[in-house]
Amino acid sequence: xxxxIEVHDLRFKYxxxxxxxxxxxxxxxxxxxxxxxxxxxxxxxTLMLHLNGILPSENGNVKVCGLPVHKDTLGKVxxxxxxxxxxxxxxxxxxxxxxxxxxGPLHMGVAETEVRQRVDAALAxxxxxxxxxxVSHHLSxxxxxxxxxxxxxxxxxxxxxxxxxxxGLDPRARRGLINLLRDLPQTMLVxxxxxxxxxxxxxxxxxxxxxRVAADGPTEHILSDxxxxxxxxxxx
Amino acid sequence: MLHIDLADHARHGSSRVHxxxxxxxxxxxxxxxxxxSLLPSGAWLSFVFLFLATLVVASQTGxxxxxxxxxxxxxxxxxxxxxxLPFTVPGxxxxxxxPLTLSADGTIxxxxxxxxxxxxxxxxxxxxxxxxxxxxxxxxxxxRVPRPLISIVSFMYRYMFVLADESLRLTRARASxxxxxxxxxxxxxxxxxxxxxxxxxxxxxxxFERSERVYNAMLARGFQxxxxxxxxxxxxxTDRNTLVGWVTFLAMVGLMGFIF
Numbered sequence: 001x002x003x004x005i006e007v008h009d010l011r012f013k014y015x016x017x018x019x020x021x022x023x024x025x026x027x028x029x030x031x032x033x034x035x036x037x038x039x040x041x042x043x044x045x046t047l048m049l050h051l052n053g054i055l056p057s058e059n060g061n062v063k064v065c066g067l068p069v070h071k072d073t074l075g076k077v078x079x080x081x082x083x084x085x086x087x088x089x090x091x092x093x094x095x096x097x098x099x100x101x102x103x104g105p106l107h108m109g110v111a112e113t114e115v116r117q118r119v120d121a122a123l124a125x126x127x128x129x130x131x132x133x134x135v136s137h138h139l140s141x142x143x144x145x146x147x148x149x150x151x152x153x154x155x156x157x158x159x160x161x162x163x164x165x166x167x168g169l170d171p172r173a174r175r176g177l178i179n180l181l182r183d184l185p186q187t188m189l190v191x192x193x194x195x196x197x198x199x200x201x202x203x204x205x206x207x208x209x210x211x212r213v214a215a216d217g218p219t220e221h222i223l224s225d226x227x228x229x230x231x232x233x234x235x236x
Numbered sequence: 237m238l239h240i241d242l243a244d245h246a247r248h249g250s251s252r253v254h255x256x257x258x259x260x261x262x263x264x265x266x267x268x269x270x271x272x273s274l275l276p277s278g279a280w281l282s283f284v285f286l287f288l289a290t291l292v293v294a295s296q297t298g299x300x301x302x303x304x305x306x307x308x309x310x311x312x313x314x315x316x317x318x319x320x321l322p323f324t325v326p327g328x329x330x331x332x333x334x335p336l337t338l339s340a341d342g343t344i345x346x347x348x349x350x351x352x353x354x355x356x357x358x359x360x361x362x363x364x365x366x367x368x369x370x371x372x373x374x375x376x377x378x379x380r381v382p383r384p385l386i387s388i389v390s391f392m393y394r395y396m397f398v399l400a401d402e403s404l405r406l407t408r409a410r411a412s413x414x415x416x417x418x419x420x421x422x423x424x425x426x427x428x429x430x431x432x433x434x435x436x437x438x439x440x441x442x443x444f445e446r447s448e449r450v451y452n453a454m455l456a457r458g459f460q461x462x463x464x465x466x467x468x469x470x471x472x473x474t475d476r477n478t479l480v481g482w483v484t485f486l487a488m489v490g491l492m493g494f495i496f
Contacts, residue, residue, distance in 0.1 A: 054452050075458065083456040089398050090449040095370035095390055102466065107458035112466050135370070137397040155457065 003030040003080075003158040003187040005051060006063040012046055012055060020046040022211035028189060033181075035198040035219065036191040038208035039233040044191040045086070047208070048161050051189070052081040065158060079108050082152025082186075086163040088144035092136040097128070097147055100136065104155035115154075122154035123147070126180060142173025146180070153184075160186045166194045195236045199223060207232050246368045251298035253366045257475040258375035259468075264482045265363040269356040271486040277348040279493035283355070286489060290358045297366050304358040304365070311357040312350070321346040369393055378468055387463055395446070402442055406435050 005028040012021040020043045028034050036044050049055040050062050053069045062069040065080045082104075085091045094100040101119045110118065123129045126146040136144065145165060152160065165181070166174050174197070181188070181201050192198060198205055198219055205222045207215040209232045215222055222228065229235060248254075253261070268286070275282050294301045327341030364372065373393075377386045410431065423431075 049452070052456055054455055075460075078456060078458050085449060085453050085456075087449065089395075090446065090453050093391065093394055093450050093453065095373060095394060096368075099370065103454075103459075104457035106464045106466065107460065115466065133368075136394065151457065 003065055004028060004063070005159060005187070005189060007047070007050075008061045008063075010047070010050060010057060010061050012043075012050065012057075014046075020211055021050075024208070024211070024213055026206060026213060026216070028187060031185070031187055032204060033188040033202045034190070035202035035205045036189055036208060037193065037195065037198060037205060037234060038214070042208040042232075043211045044208055045163055048083060048163055048189070048191060051159075051161050052078045052083050054083070075108075079155060080157055081159045081161055082155055082157030084148050084152055084160070084162045084165065086167060088141065088148040089136075091148040091151060092144060095135065097123075097131045097134045097136060097139075100147065101150050101154045104151060108155060118154040118156070122150040125153055125184070126150045127176070140173075141168050142170065142176070145169065145173070145177065149180070158186060160184065160188045160190075162188070162190045164192055165190060166192060166197050193234075195223060195234060199236075207234070209233075247299060247365050249298050249366065251296060251366070253293065253297040253362070255474075256366075256478060257469075257471055258367050258371040259378055260471065260475045260479050261363050261367055262372070262375045262379060264479060265359055267483060267486055268359045271490050272352045272356050274490065275348075275352065275493040277345045279348070279496070281496055282489045282493035283348070283351050285492070286355050287351075289485065289489075290355060290362075293359065293362055297362055299362070299365060304361040307361050308354055308358040311353055315350045315353045318346055318349045321349070374465065374468055377465065383463065391450075395443075395450075398446070399439065399443055403435070403439050406438060410435065 005026065007024055007026040010021050010024045011019075013019045024043070024047055026047075036047070038044055046055065050057050050069070051064060053074045057069055064077050067073045067077055067080070069077050092100045094103060098119060101122055102115050105115045105118050119132075120129065123132065126149055128143065128146050128150060131139070131143065131147065136147070139147065145168075149160075149162070149165070162181075166177055169177060174194075178197060178200055181190070188202075190202065202219055205215075205217065205219045206213055207222065207228070214232055215225075215228055223236060268289075272286060290304065291301060294304055297303070322338050322342035322345075323336045325339055325342030325345055327339035329337045330340050330343065331338040367375070373386055373390050377383065
């Protein structure tokens, strides 16, 4: 498998007529860690929802790991792409942490003994092993965010797609998250407003604005271009 | 962070009762309630034995003997629904209140009902106190309670807290903007009604939108319309022995109730 994300001229209109994506093209190489930045409403989340087929793309213009995303490949695509939603209360919907982390592998048809191993490994990877039997609503935001990432790590994805992982975190939890993102080996596409996080973790940055890719290049070039950042409502 | 902590019934512990398989606890509780409700009125000896059983269970839970005892009185008002029994059931009169005659048979029936519900509530309280909610859910699922029902309760349990937090934020936002000005304060009943209606509507919309996002999160992790679960562990010998002992005891109490 080659862990690429290929998006070619992706367009999407919501049922209410709002045009969220107006021809997005993006190519991410295996093992690359890419930040996706841009103002609210730029289409970042909409793009992410296309990457594992939650929102339908039409004529095979989204390919993940070489697979075109459409109805017949959804199972494989969802196993390959771990999508973590912005609000961890959406991501953690089971009564206990264990059940949430086990949900992905269980529904992929993984054997039960392996499900348990994967849950242990995923929670260990995010440093949350002690939380196995905890109830989600008693956790702090930082803990929930980490466990939300574990819920997709247990699916052994090749690509991680994270929607604003650092939103709402205090400095210590944010530092922990930065270390975690740096250590994880997967190909990554991460949307965020936190440009200092981008600077530390991601070699490449994509700016989206008004449903289009406005800029795409090495992070240091993009972040040093003050005029470009201002034009798209970003600041360091 | 604002947080509503709705009282969770389960108390952590490692007592013998805590460690029992949740399926055994559910069945044992249901059988106890069934036995109590089938006993004839006035089977006092059986009631005494059932009461002793609740005391023994309570002493084994590690929660203290009075834990369920104190909480069980919440159920008494419901038993008052049967308050008419002493006056309507025919039988020898034991007292007269104006036009109402208190009959001996009716009184016995009423007292028996009171005792039965009081004992049943105690045993149910101890079951929920020693079983984590998630365990209770899988036990019910294994006991063939329909899956959609279990899923609904499970999601309700998870999001009850989230929704409660949201409504707390909404009411706080309203409260912080309900300042008293120089002139008239408050507002009429209709205006207040409108604000409250708006709050409820807002909450319903948020819940609806959240349900879409949760469903997306489920899809993203491979959900295809059927919730899968791990196979639960097998019953241990202790579980089986406890259940057999419990059933035998209840059967004897039941028999005793009908014979004496």
